[in-house]
Amino acid sequence: MSPSTEQTPPEASGTLREEAEALLRALAGEHARLREDQWRAIEALCDADDAGRRVLLVQRTGFGKSAVYFTATALLRRRGAGPTVIVSPLLALMRNQIDAARRAGVRARTINSANPEDWDATAEAIAEDAVDVLLISPERLNNPAFRDYQLPKLAAGCGMLVVDEAHCISDWGHDFRPDYRRIATFIEDLPGTVPVLATTATANARVSDDIAEQLDKPGASTLVLRGSLDRESLRLSVADLPDNAHRLAWLDEQLPRFDGSGIVYTLTVAAAEEVSDYLGSRGHAVASYTGRTEGADRLEREEALLGNKLKALVATSALGMGFDKPDLGFVVHLGAPSSPVAYYQQIGRAGRARDRAEVVLLPGSEDRAIWDYFGSLSFPAEEAVRRTLDVLAAEGRALSTAALETRVDLRRTRLEMMLKVLDVDGAVRRVKGGWESTGQPWVYDAERYAKVATARQHEQRRMLAYEATDRCRLEFLRTELDDAEAVPCGRCDNCTGTRAAAGVSSEAAEGAAAALSKPGVAVEAKRMWPTGLQAIGIDLKGKIPADRSAEPGRALARLSDIGWGGPLRALLSDGSDREVPGDVFAAVVKVLASWDWTERPSAVVSMGSTTRPRLVNGLAERIAGLGRMEYLGALGRAPGAVAGAHRANSAQRLQQVLGAFTVDFPVPAASILLVDDVRDSGWSTTVAAMRLREAGATAVHPLTLALQA
Missing domain, CATH: 3.40.50.300 (P-loop containing nucleotide triphosphate hydrolases)
Structure with a gap:
């Protein structure tokens, strides 16, 4: 907290302000004085004649936003209000806020994913009125047990709600988080006399307007206090x-x-x-x-x-x-x-x-x-959303995220983000055991999503x-x-x-x-099949048999590396198919030379790329020639196998590639080096290695130029 040493304007003095100033001095030292916007926020939050006021405080880091809600909490508690609930996005932030609260003489507790052993004791302390401030993570708001049993009690007894880092509410902001959307439901359940404070240091006018609109209550608009964002240091x-x-x-x-x-x-x-x-x-x-x-x-x-x-x-x-x-x-x-x-x-x-x-x-x-790349992880296209809703509706019961993943072509993190948004919108509901359809109609707001994407490009x-x-x-x-x-x-x-x-x-x-030119990244082999494969007709589960699995592999670099990542992006991103440049090949040789083999390969196989056959096959042949190994050839593709268009999640990708590869050459009972250009999910390599092991290989060592992640 950084209270100001500004002098109090005489015309703004009064009993409530004097009390607030005294509390601030106890918190921050004898010379501390409230900034004018700090006072305006506290006055709005604590004014008994205007109970339930909503305030958005947009002020630079170091302004002293926490001084506002700790001082307001103390004032409200003196007047018999319940504890302040602070929704805070990060554990680091919670730890700092609890330390600051303790220095202020404010009794603070937290409920988050890292301290489940403390939840019961915290609930008891709240019931005994021994908590002034409760900090919760936004993820708690979407937890079924917390949402259904704890949240109503908190809403009924809450003295003030604080939404910290409130720009996370807005999908126009740079750090939108779906869990924050649940706060709107919490606010709706608050008694009308409970004040609400939202704070952020990073909200432009568009984000501020969006936050304020979500905070507004009937008949009373949100008080927005925007200050200078100068940082003199x-x-x-x-x-x-x-x-x-x-x-x-x-x-x-x-x-x-x-x-x-x-x-x-x-x-x-x-x-x-x-x-x-x-x-x-x-x-x-x-x-x-x-x-x-x-x-x-x-x-x-x-x-x-x-x-x-x-x-x-x-x-x-x-x-x-x-x-x-x-x-x-x-x-x-x-x-x-x-x-x-x-x-x-x-x-x-x-x-x-x-x-x-x-x-x-x-x-x-x-x-x-x-x-x-990060922009590609935005809200999914309507087809994927509709597919998810259709699957849940047809199932008629709750499905876990893992079970949904086998039927919807989205990665786990993106699927979970989408489900949280659908939950807030009322189309699905998170329950014990997963997600279920509510049967409520839902409209894909394509225009808004397009505008958000345009705004990102503008940024x-x-x-x-x-x-x-x-x-x-x-x-x-x-x-x-x-x-x-x-x-x-x-x-x-x-x-x-x-x-x-x-x-x-x-x-x-x-x-x-x-x-940076030092090449080589170790790549762990897949050891377990994805969960829920039976739901899509694949009879695989548990551990991948040791006599069918690949060995740990190697890659020259990740595409996101700041060393070899750049040259590999240049080689692989333009869609052309050409021989591997000399410097890249020399780096691959270094990777091979430093590989601590369990069994040195005596033969080389190409993955048989459909998009870069010259690059991949040529690389495999050059490695075989240099290492005096036999080049067996390229893996074939089964009729109907899909080229490219990689599926987004493990189950879908495995389904796509499980029958894709054929071994059209004799395979010796020997260790084999399997060469590819880019590894993404790793399931193509896993399946290809399994086919080679079934054909007689004693070990398969995957080598790829680049890792997607």
Whole structure:
């Protein structure tokens, strides 16, 4: 919390304000004073003559939004109100809020997926009126038991509802989360006298209007308080570097020159881990932080950065909302987020309690391809949605997500997102055991989804414009967020003419290039069949037999890697079929040379690509010739086998490829190297290996140029 030292205007003084100011001083120190918008929000929330007011507070990071709801909570509790319920999106944010509440003398508890052992005790404490603030994750709102049994009790006894990071409510926002949509139902169930506060630092006018519309109650519009988004401590700059090796070398050389500790953001998990590994090898105290990081490791790494035991966390957007380190000295982006709004939110972590913080963007040539990939995960097309609704309606009972996945061509995460939206819209309902149809009519809002997609594309163009602009960078970002007070900051590289260092030493560049050119990624073999295959007529379940499975494989790189990912994207993305370039082949040879075989292959087989036969077959033949192995040929395709058009989830993909491959040549009782271009789900390789094992191979070692993930 960052209360202001502004003086109280005499005309705004009064008993409620004096009480609020006293509570703030107890919380934040003798010299603390409420900012004017802090006071206006507290007054609206606590005014007994205007009970049940809805307030949207759009203010920059560090404004002191938590001071508003903790002070308002204390005032309402003194007047006999029930506990405040705060919907908070991240465990890191919850931990920080509980610590802040404790310092304020506010008794806070949390219910989230990480602490089920505490739920009963928390419920008892609420019943005994021993809780002032209850923090819950939005995912809890969609849990059947919590929704049906706990939520009505919370709604009936709630003294105030706070929706933190409220931009997540809006599908126009950069971080829309379907679980947040359930909040609207919770609000409808609140008694009309219960006030509601929504807070965010990153909402432009369109998102603000959407949030306010969802908060409005009959006869009373939401009070929207938007403040200046200036950040006096931030020094924004962009450094254009020729390639990923130079960007990595730049980090290696510049990291020790930054004051304090900070965050290095990357766009993908692979990049975060790759950058963290390299910087660690160069002696920097860093750690990665991604959606793949285990919960205990996340907490440990957060604490290490908070305690300045790390120079930096190399993180994806998993470390975004909720991480509270006021003295964070720098934020560097290795690759640009897909919107200026998302970028503003992430850099907002820096410089909250220091006079100067460095903010540097290092854009990459692969940024747009990564944006396109994440953009492809948007709300599914109408055909997939209708298929899901039809399956549930025909079944007449609840189906688990895994069972639905066998009948709907969507990946698990995208299917779950769609179901949550359908749940809020009333078309399906989450129950014990899965999802069921409600039978209610549902309209596919194609126009809105198209407009959202168009808005995303506009945001991407604006992010590119930010990189290229010669005007004030902070003014640019504030304008994108519809800040009416946006003016040149006088501090960024364009305002001062002082550029971030763009050169690196030849030694650093060569070291980074050598690290990035190191090829090879281990690939685990499939060990279990997908669940629910019986529902689509496939009699497979449980473990894949050891005498039919592939061995652990290797790939040259992931397509999202910042090293070999770029050359592989160039080779594989244009639709042409040509021989593997010499540098790529040389890298493949290095992968083979470093492979710790359980049984060295004596023969090579091509997957028999239908789209790149020259590339895949040619690569297999060259490997066989170089390694003095027998080239057996390419796998054939069964009549009617579908080429391309890969299915989205495991069950559907396995169904597509299970009968697709034929072995049209003698297979020796020997170890075989199986060569392919791109591995996505891994089921093609698994089935091909099974066919080769059935034909007599003693082992099958998959080798692919690129991993899709």
